[in-house]
Amino acid sequence: MEFRSTNLAGAYLVQLEPLHDHRGFFARTFCVEEFATHGLEIGYPQHSISYSxxxxxxxxxxxxxxxxxxxxxxxxxxxxxxxxxxDIRPDSSTFCRWQKFELSSANGHQLYIPKGFAHGFQTLCDDVEVSYLISTPYEPGSADGIRYDDPALGIEWPLPIMEISEKDLHWPPFAHSVL
Incomplete structure (x- = not known):
């Protein structure tokens, strides 16, 4: 795996290094030693998947x-x-900044998101599956969010919003979501 720094402190784009042969390829998607070497989280008690x-x-x-x-x-x-x-960590050098990444089954890229970040995505095609390794089990009482279209952030979504949950439509503006 290749760990590429992003513009946001502590976040990494993790690129797979597939070994190809006549059958296809093999690639590691996670390695405790490599993640630890980069000072990243190594314990993921929850694995989840979403389908859109x-x-x-x-x-x-x-x-x-x-x-x-x-x-x-x-x-x-x-x-x-x-x-x-x-980045919603008030003490971070990249506080209030956002960055976008294209993740696909074709490019195999992974995104490491450290604690203290808000996360979201938009599907760019039909029939999308996303896999998550999560360091802390979900706690409904701690679940929170930020408006996807908050003008204070100015996130640029590439497509018109075709589907969104009622919950995601009603998150408060960023100013109310600081950790």
Missing amino acids: ARKGTLRGMHHQRDPHREATLVRCTKGVILDVIV
Whole structure:
């Protein structure tokens, strides 16, 4: 795996290094030693998957409040998404900044999202599956979010929003979601 720094402190784009032969390829998607060497989370007690049927579906912007903040390793296993993360750590040098990444089954990229970030994505095709390794079990009482279209952040979604949950439509603006 190749760990590429992003523009946001502590977040990494993790690129697979597939070994190809006549059958196809083999690649590691996680290695405790390599993640530890980079100072990243190595314990993931929760593994989850999401499926979105329709192009233009938006999920986010989600995070968990203390004491249940979570680091997440996200990978698109079918289709393609535009993944967006926002640094919501008030003491961070990249506080209030966001960055976007294209994750797809074709490129195999993974996104390491440290604790203290909001996360969301938009599907860029139909029939999309996304896999998550999550460092903290989900705690409904700590679940929180930020408006996907908050003008204070100015996130640029590439497609019209075709599907979104009622919950995601009603998250508060960023100013109310600081950790």
